[in-house]
Amino acid sequence: MPHPSDTIADRLQQAYEALTRAERQLATSILENYPVSGLGTITTVAQAAGVSTPTVARMVQKLGYKGFPEFQAELRRELEAKISDPIAKHDTWAERAPDAHILNRFTEAVSGNIRQTLAQMDPDSFDAACALLADTGRGVYVVGGRITRALADYFFLHMQVLRPQVTLIQSISNAWPHYLLEVEAGDVVVILDVRRYENSTLKLAEMAAARGAKIVLFTDQWRSPVSQYADHVFSCRIEVPSAWDSGVTLMLLLETVIAEVQEQTWPETRKRMEALEDMFDRTKFFRKFT
The missing domain is CATH 3.40.50.10490 (Glucose-6-phosphate isomerase like protein; domain 1)
Structure with missing residues (x-):
């Protein structure tokens, strides 16, 4: 079961052994220039991997997404996070900062990072x-x-x-x-x-x-x-x-x-x-x- 904070790359790696040969070919193609490689149309993504469009549709559903649009929306969110600069990251955090002290919030975030990484x-x-x-x-x-x-x-x-x-x-x-x-x-x-x-x-x-x-x-x-x-x-x-x-x-x-x-x-x-x-x-x- 994917963790809510898993990236699509995480999900691809976790599901890799359960994918069909064509789906593995698609997963490899997406990971090669991730996440940009998944941002074209479903047809261009399929062509780049040398698979059919139904293969793309089936694989994204196996990853837990309702369809290709939801899959791409998540990729765009990841890309935004990936390229954001320090000022943008601070502004995003400050808008939803909880009331707890920074010592507790920061430590909780780091502890979560360690748990998920391991x-x-x-x-x-x-x-x-x-x-x-x-x-x-x-x-x-x-x-x-x-x-x-x-x-x-x-x-x-x-x-x-x-x-x-x-x-x-x-x-x-x-x-x-x-x-x-x-x-x-x-x-x-x-x-x-x-x-x-x-x-x-x-x-x-x-x-x-x-x-x-x-x-x-x-x-x-x-x-x-x-x-x-x-x-x-x-x-x-x-x-x-x-x-x-x-x-x-x-x-x-x-x-x-x-x-x-x-x-x-x-x-x-x-x-x-x-x-x-x-x-x-x-x-x-x-x-x-x-």
Whole structure:
């Protein structure tokens, strides 16, 4: 049973195994350039996927919509949310702000985001992504965007301690091609990209995939266009009563990945951490209370 706050992409993924071959072909077509790919007429959507119009009608009903118009209305609402800027998001929230204190409202929203994100998480995909990141035979590259670069830097700092060959790609469009020179087939590129998706990040993903890299994407519930090139996609809920989106769920997932990679690489990681602590002691970076 779909959750009321599920996106159409969520519903497509949840229903995928129960769809017919033609419906799966349609679902894949819609997800490739989601949500814009579903905004044409029922005929153009069908033609783009190479299926019949009755197939489109049947699939949207399987997703819980009365018909194609209701399906498209929901897509338009998602698109509006996807492209809205911080000022627009704040104005929308302020009009329906409840009387409860912001501490309670914000915490409740974040808690809901975590619950919904974890409820839709694919443990097999999570385990497979962690296995890729723990494989020291693969190089790991990490990149974020205007807002997510802080999370990318945090993730990189920890991964660099856990294992060798980890690189943080600068979030500057004219700098990342230099890093791409080093990416080899089988390497892992971790990308963080949330709404107001960046064109340079999409191009980086496209070119990294062409070089044979494995792409692990951390994104929002509307799914970055990078998802079309990703081997593993983790969609996190980010909406809160603020002009800004929340990074709490993304941070939770990143820290969980760090914990699992640490577990898988512990014998080597322990040696690296001991060597690092010895360097800290010798440089006297940190005070010791002994």
